[in-house]
Amino acid sequence: MYKSTKNHCNTETIMGLNDIQLTPALVHQLYCNSLVDINIINQKDTIPVPHLGKNEKQVLILVNEPGFAYLPDAGLLKLTEILNACLLSLADVAIVNTSSLQEKNYQVLNNYFKPAVVLCMGVAATDIELPIKIPNYQVQQYDHKIYLLSCALHELAQNQEEKKKLWPCLKTIFKL
Incomplete structure (x- = not known):
């Protein structure tokens, strides 16, 4: 005034x-x-996230396998079959076992890996603090990334119905 x-x-x-x-x-x-x-x-100091694979095609695969560094042998075999069907290899992806992570936040993982595609196999959206709900086997775009949630690899190996739900989603994502 x-x-x-x-x-x-x-x-x-x-x-x-x-x-x-x-x-x-x-x-x-x-x-x-x-x-x-x-x-x-x-920009927090980026803490290295232990992972398997070279992430050459920016595909982040999140699993939850307590007691294993990444995956049990049967799970790795099943994942390799799935990747081969998608015309991918272990070099194309980064596999992270969320059970061994201290910081289980999608933003931390996205900042570190810069993925185009995030496959959560046995990992719920809430497990990585994703602010949206995504049902299993629904291809969902969020924050310029494609997310797909499915059951765990050992369940896919045992349940043909789960595999039938996963395959159309993978065909859509990887344009097969």
Whole structure:
């Protein structure tokens, strides 16, 4: 607000510090170099995430196999069969066992691996703190990535119906 003071004949208007109004252009000129670099704050030190594969085609496969570094032999064999059917190899993917991770957050995993496709096999969306609900066998795009959730590999090996649900989704994702 403006403060008016009368000084005999002339009126003087004084603007208080709380009443200064700056144009957007002036604000931009004054603060073009921000005091705090938001990009540095948002980039946590990337902690290496243990994984199997080279991630050459940016396909992240999340499994939950407590007691194993990555997968039991039978699970790895089943996954290799699935990858071969999709014209992929272990070099094309990164396999992460979420049971061995301290930080089970989809953003941490996405920042580290930069995946185009995330396959969660026996891992629920809530397990990786994904903010959306995705039913099994529904191809879902979120945050510029394709997500697919399915049952665990050992269940796929034992249940033909589960495999029949998975295959059309994989054909869609990998354009087979």
